[in-house]
Amino acid sequence: MSGLDHPEQVGTAKDTVFLSYSRDDQPLARKVLDLLQDAGISVWWDAMLEGGARYHTVTEDKLETADAVVVLWSKVSAVSHWVHDEATRGRDRGALVPVSIDGTEPPLGFRQFQWITLPADADWTADTPEIERLIKAVKLKQDGERSALAGPAGTEPSGTGTIAAPAKTSPVISRRAAILGGAALAVGAGGVAAWSGGLFTGGATDIKLAVMPFSVMGEPGEGSYLLEGFAAEIRSQLARNPLLHVAAKTSSNAFRDTGDTAGAISGKLNVNYLLTGDIRREGDTLAGGAELIDGNTDRVLREFEIKGPIDSVFAIQSQIAAGIVTLLSGADDRSTADGLSGGTQNVAAYDAFLRGQELYDSGTDEASDRAALAKFNEAIRLDPDYAAAHAKRGRTLALIQNLYGAPRERDGAMNAAAEAARRAIAIAPDFADGYAVLGFIFATGKLDVAGALTPWKQAYELGKGDADILSRYAIFRSRIGDDSEAKAAIALAESLDPLNARVFRYAGNIAYNSREPGAAIPEYEKAYGLNEGLSSYHNLVGWARLTLGDLASAKTNFEAETRYVFKKTGLAIVEDKLGNRAEAERHFAELRERQGDKSNYQYAQVHAQWGNEAEALAALEAAWAARDAGLVQIYRDPMLDPLRGTEGYQRAVGRMGFE
Template sequence: MDSVKDSGLAPDNRPSVFLSYARADQKRALSVIAALEQSGLRVWWDGLLEGGDTFLPTTEAALESADAVMVLWSKTSVDSHWVRDEATRGRERGCLVPISLDGTHAPLGFRQFQLIDLTKWRGKADAAEFQAAVRAVHGFAGQPHRAPSKPAGKAPTRRSVLIGAGSAAVALGGGYALWRALMPGAAKASENTIAVIPFSNLGDESQAYFSAGLSEELRATLSRNQMLRIAAPTSSAEFRGNDQDVLTIAKRLGVAHVLRGSVRSGSELIRVSVELLNGRDARVDWSETIDRKPSDVLAMQTEIAAIVSRALANEINAQAVAEGRSGDLAQIGGTKNAGAFDAYLRGKALAESSASEETDRAALAQFDAAIKLDGNYASALAARSKVLAVIANETSRIDEARLFYDRAIASAEAAVNAAPKLAEAYSALGYAIYNGRLDPKAARQSYERSRELGEGDADVLRTFALYCAYTERALDADAAIASSIALDPLNPGAFRAAGHIAFARRDYDLTEARMRQALELNPKLSAANATLGSAMFLTGRNQEALKAYAAEPTAFIRLSGEAIVQARLGNKPAAEAAFNELLSDYGAASKYQQAQVLAQWGQGPQALERLREAAAVRDSGLLLARADPLLDPIRTLPEFSQLLSKMGLS
């Protein structure tokens, strides 16, 4: 028996926790287990092991399968090699939830993680400090958090855990088998996971934007059904025009189903052929060819999404509709105007090309055209806000940048008003306020709402994770980026973001690992080599750091890094040459990078002055200052704290 269905147990999609603790702390651990289970979580602990189970393989498998690894640090457990090993794996997997039972600090190597203090906890599941840990687990599992509704019961025993699961536990043959049965996603992808591969364009090359855009909008429509888990577009696009077989695609993306199709568009008719394939044996579960007039393309998109949801599992879509979570055009920010939809798809294609400021401005023109045809087209308003923020970052004129950010905020606010449940609208608003006005407090509400609505959107999760990382919310950042990577495992930007998050908390080993993953996917990815170089520099590997900086394609980041490392190597002429090139080529636009260099050169007053100048021109680099390791040499200066406080960044 190797499936939930065969075992007679109902599928259990609750978030799962691997609990690591020292034997001397078992009494407190049992209280934690009881409260976790009352909070709706599944817990694996060594008390689940049956007599005759092989301890190491069973424990390792559970450690690899759990959504989160919760470690109970205490005076005893910090000296336990077992606990440290399990905590290390949780850190490597990016799902560590550290708890202090008695006020003991985590050992070296784990202090970059925000520690949840349960010293004064009295065993109540609804206590604020305990619910902080529960929220972290839900975040790693990519599921919404709901507070417990019943009072805590007595601590579980190994016997009650097994009996409570039903007599099937005996038939399955041991505690670990039960654990696996209760985790349908541990050995294989859950049935509600699907990847939408960009549709092939069978018509004129000028219509390629339409086939790609239609499949992307179909993916977005499906992702708003919260009963489904949809692979993100960047990872799915890896297989655009790719002849890899369905089994390979499903395995690489970690999904149970693959949706692919083709589009042939003409002036009077659009033909879309779609097939849903099973990722385990490549059989076709459903296929259909749909012909529609161009004016009916919007209805066709929604029609296909509904059919796919039903094909995956009738009960999934039925439950989502019953709970109002399947999404409709009015709710998700769509349009009923075919012309507006076409302009929006053209704008998306231009924006995603990231070719130049010229293509970004061309994308803006298309979004403007879409909004002119439908002023309440929230998805277009949100996309317009994002591209306005991109242009603001590209321009070298400070006054123009402020104007673009103001327009980005206004566009995002209009998107929120038009579609109050559109996650990307709140994400765009949070980003524009955070970067345009350098106001993390004002941006927080929008970011929080985007996280709440966007649990299936990898881009929303990634943006939220970076915001949390630079506002010192380590657990929230870790949970969000873990969910983003799970949805988008082939996106180099996701791993780069994870590297930035690790760098902000000074975990340089993890920074290096994540940046290497990003560069393996895209060797030309901006800012990845520079952050890799910074991690190497801060761990004393100066020659390696210099090579990493030399490979950085973004010049002003490369120059600041080279100026720092050359000075450390004692090569003053090379350091000054890089710094002078930074000044001459980028001037006021590089004030923050200049401050980093001067701080590392030991010129604290000059570094602080550059930061003040950066503040005067509202340099968005200042948002990194609160957590930037390269500014550590001046972090203890009173003037540094005063500057951050004055800007609302402390």
């Protein structure tokens, strides 16, 4: 009878084996467990925990006291942070017994040890040679020996290397070791002086931190959005503190389940410290833990023990953020003193907001965008003073109108969007995103660039730690002709979000607007290297090549563009420059037939490049009448250069507030 049938034994006796595995491999893990127990070996795995057991405390105790840590490597477990942590501790204690259950080699860092590869058919019995070797290896550990895995006579061992002698190490706190006690934050022994005085005294630029996505433990279900958003809120709070340089969400999340070490991640993100952890829901209680890791040494600087009711989630997040600022800088935290800027204390509202955010970020279609709007409305219904939800509602209203709305609905929709942003600002005057949304609505919704200037400046001052705000502010400054400010802001965004394709696309647009098309192309290529599905990549490179006079390459890029409007506009211009006027006119006729009155800005670009001044100005007037969002490019667009000295062009840019 397996230990699974006796949960009351948990924590009462010393087990010989700690079994480490991925949840996806549980059926195979159960087979291994039964075979070891049939051989008289006491085995512990986390499925033995009772519902009320202190999950991480028991797990840590079993990991530290077992004679052998049997790690079941597979395609799934090789990229699991949990399995890596447990394998590392087993290795450091000299207790590691590695086993491949599907032919997968152990990941880097564990291949110096000889491992056992079990047969692929999973029809394992006590007589299976590899099972016999596993049992023998475990019993050697039980007897205190640290020798190589040995197979039956006449057999060759799988894998290479030997099991190392036990290392003399100080205790290592695994990501399963931390629990929140009550809603309070506990500091490890011996760390009080460093915590209160600050470990580091360098300038703010030296404190570079990434908050990794926390592993969500247990089965997905109600509250899963709350758990998925746990680390993101800590990141957001830290990013608001001027003492820290915090890597942005997209770049940090790129390392989810990659299996990279803290040092490797830190190097790729150009940060010094990582916050990583886990979280799970146990009834109405949150449990989990976090570790602040020195990326240069892989050393755990501090563990955060956390546990509390669901409605303490905001206090927990704030305490972790404040503790990190105090630890790294020695200063009192200035980002969370007034609570969650823009946030809520209503868990249901927070959950609705996170669901809306996921729908918004997916950008699937009109249905998903409207579903996102419904979630933001629900969050506001649950908490009318939820500034972040009001701001996101405003951005979504503007987006829906720009993409799907009828021209006659434009003024009403944009006014409603602006009112939502103003409501966010009234609730939380220091919330950067409220100002950023208002600036976005004025610039691209109302085509009032002068009106957008003040909220954008305020968003920048309050949101210098937010890569998304920085990059949007940078492209706004570029469009109004402030190249130096635009380049400074986008450079900071790149440092915060080095794996976000969108940031590099903005950097390319800024270089192009600055009449530096040669500098734009490498930025677009970086973006494409990060995301081969990048929207309008070929179109952007096509414009840069066209401006450089490389007409053949420009044509190739426009032909490869998937968005019909951009493809046909580019080809209409480049074919004319190549002397193929009939082809150019064919592309333009097809564009007009398909788009009707929806693409007047593009018609103005074509006519301007063809030398048709009157037609180009008429198209700009038609674009203004329809409030075509493309007009935000009018001031810096090289395709409109032939119009710049005309009275009609000056009138167009003047009424938008460019001059």
